Amino acid sequence: MKAARFYDRGDIRIEDIPEPSVEPGTVGIDVAWCGICGTDLHEFMEGPIFIPPCGHPHPISGESAPVTMGHEFSGVVYAVGKGVEDIKVGQHVVVEPYIIADDVPTGPGENYHLSKNMNFIGLGGCGGGLSEKIAVKRRWVHPIANSIPLDQAALIEPLAVGYHAFVRSGAKAGDVALVGGGGPIGLLLSAVLKAKGITVIMTELSAKRKEKALDTGVADYILDPTEVNVTDEVMKITENRGVDVSFECTSNNKVLDTLVESTRATGTIVIVSIWSHPATVNVHSVVMKELDIRGTIAYVNNHAETIKLVEEGKVNLEPFITQRIELDDLISQGFDTLIHNNESAVKIIVRP
Numbered sequence: 205m206k207a208a209r210f211y212d213r214g215d216i217r218i219e220d221i222p223e224p225s226v227e228p229g230t231v232g233i234d235v236a237w238c239g240i241c242g243t244d245l246h247e248f249m250e251g252p253i254f255i256p257p258c259g260h261p262h263p264i265s266g267e268s269a270p271v272t273m274g275h276e277f278s279g280v281v282y283a284v285g286k287g288v289e290d291i292k293v294g295q296h297v298v299v300e301p302y303i304i305a306d307d308v309p310t311g312p313g314e315n316y317h318l319s320k321n322m323n324f325i326g327l328g329g330c331g332g333g334l335s336e337k338i339a340v341k342r343r344w345v346h347p348i349a350n351s352i353p354l355d356q357a358a359l360i361e362p363l364a365v366g367y368h369a370f371v372r373s374g375a376k377a378g379d380v381a382l383v384g385g386g387g388p389i390g391l392l393l394s395a396v397l398k399a400k401g402i403t404v405i406m407t408e409l410s411a412k413r414k415e416k417a418l419d420t421g422v423a424d425y426i427l428d429p430t431e432v433n434v435t436d437e438v439m440k441i442t443e444n445r446g447v448d449v450s451f452e453c454t455s456n457n458k459v460l461d462t463l464v465e466s467t468r469a470t471g472t473i474v475i476v477s478i479w480s481h482p483a484t485v486n487v488h489s490v491v492m493k494e495l496d497i498r499g500t501i502a503y504v505n506n507h508a509e510t511i512k513l514v515e516e517g518k519v520n521l522e523p524f525i526t527q528r529i530e531l532d533d534l535i536s537q538g539f540d541t542l543i544h545n546n547e548s549a550v551k552i553i554v555r556p
C-alpha cells in the first residue's frame with residue numbers, strides 16, 4: 205500500500221509498504237481522509253522533533269525513522285482483531301492518535317496525555333493516516349455517526365485540541381473570550397467556544413482567515429492589530445471589564461502581551477501554541493490582576509464530547525476544509541502551500 209514516510213528533515217517519500225496486520229485488540233482502518241497539521245510541517249522543516257530519529261527507537265513503539273506520517277484522520281473499519289467485540293466492519297471511525305504505555309490508566313480523570321514517553325501515531329510510529337490502511341489499538345478508535353462526512357471527520361482531531369483548550373480555560377456560557385490567532389487551531393477552538401455559548405473576539409492578520417472567521421460565524425468580532433489597538437477595542441466591547449478568558453494560538457509575544465492586557469482581573473489565559481523559544485510576560489500585570497496562565501496539550505478523554513458537537517450539528521467543519529489532494533501531491537500541493545502560502549489555506553486534507 206502507499207504511505208508517506210518521514211526519513212529526515214526535508215525528506216518525506218511516498219512509498220509502497222506492506223499492509224499492517226490486524227493484531228488482537230486492534231482495529232484495521234481503511235483511511236478515508238487525513239489532514240496536514242502544523243506539527244507535520246515543523247517535522248519537515250525543523251525536525252525530527254516528535255519523530256524518533258533513525259537509530260533511536262521510541263521506547264513504546266520501538267520504531268524510528270522512517271515512519272509513516274499523519275495523525276488527523278478518519279476512515280472505515282475493514283477488519284477487527286481478536287477480542288474486539290464492540291466495533292464492526294464498515295463502522296466509520298476517527299482516531300485519538302496516542303502512543304501511550306500499556307500500563308498507563310486511561311479512564312476518566314486520568315491525565316494519560318501527560319504520561320512519560322507519550323507520543324502520537326503518525327509521528328512516533330504505529331503507522332499513520334497518510335497511508336491507505338492502519339491498525340490501531342481499540343482504546344484509541346472512536347466510532348462516529350455516518351451522518352458526519354468522512355472528509356469533515358478528519359478535522360475532529362484538531363477540533364479536540366480546541367475542546368481540551370476550552371476545558372482548560374474553565375469558560376462557561378455567557379463569558380467573553382479573546383482568541384489570539386485564527387489559524388486552523390484558533391478557528392476550530394473558536395467553533396467550540398461558540399457552540400458552548402461564549403462570545404468570541406478574535407485577533408488575526410490574514411485577510412482570508414479573518415473572512416473565514418466571520419463567514420463561518422465562529423467569531424463575533426475580528427480585530428486586526430495592524431488596523432486597531434486590540435486592547436482598546438476589547439475594552440469597548442466588554443464595557444471596560446476585559447475578557448473572561450483568552451487563548452494564545454500564534455506563538456507571537458505581542459499577542460501574548462495583548463492577552464495579558466485584555467483579560468479581566470482573575471481571568472484565565474490559556475497558551476495553546478507551541479513555543480520553540482522562551483516568551484516574556486508582564487509579570488506585574490499578572491500579579492496585580494491575579495491572572496491564571498495555563499498550558500494545554502492535545503486532549504484527554506475529550507473525543508466523545510467533541511464528536512457529539514459535530515454529530516449534533518453544533519459545529520460545522522465543512523468550511524474549514526480549503527483543499528482536498530491526493531497522497532502523491534502531498535509535498536507539491538500540500539506542504540508547499542502551507543509553508544509558502546499559509547494564509548490562503550485553513551485545512552488541507554489528503555485522500556491516501
Ligand SMILES: NC(=O)c1ccc[n+]([C@@H]2O[C@H](COP(=O)([O-])OP(=O)(O)OC[C@H]3O[C@@H](n4cnc5c(N)ncnc54)[C@H](O)[C@@H]3O)[C@@H](O)[C@H]2O)c1
Nearest residue numbers: 242385386387388389407408409454476477478500501502
Ligand atoms: N497545544 C496543543 O495541543 C496544540 C495542538 C496543535 C497545534 N498547536 C499549536 O497551535 C499553534 C497554532 O496552530 P495553527 O495551525 O493554527 O497555526 P498557524 O500558524 O496556521 O496560525 C497562526 C495564526 O496566527 C496569526 N497571527 C500571527 N501573528 C499574529 C498577530 N500578531 N496578531 C494576530 N494574529 C497573528 C497568523 O496570521 C495565523 O493565521 C501552533 O503553534 C501549533 O503548533 C498546539
Ligand SMILES: [Zn+2]
Nearest residue numbers: 241242243276
Ligand atoms: Zn495535528
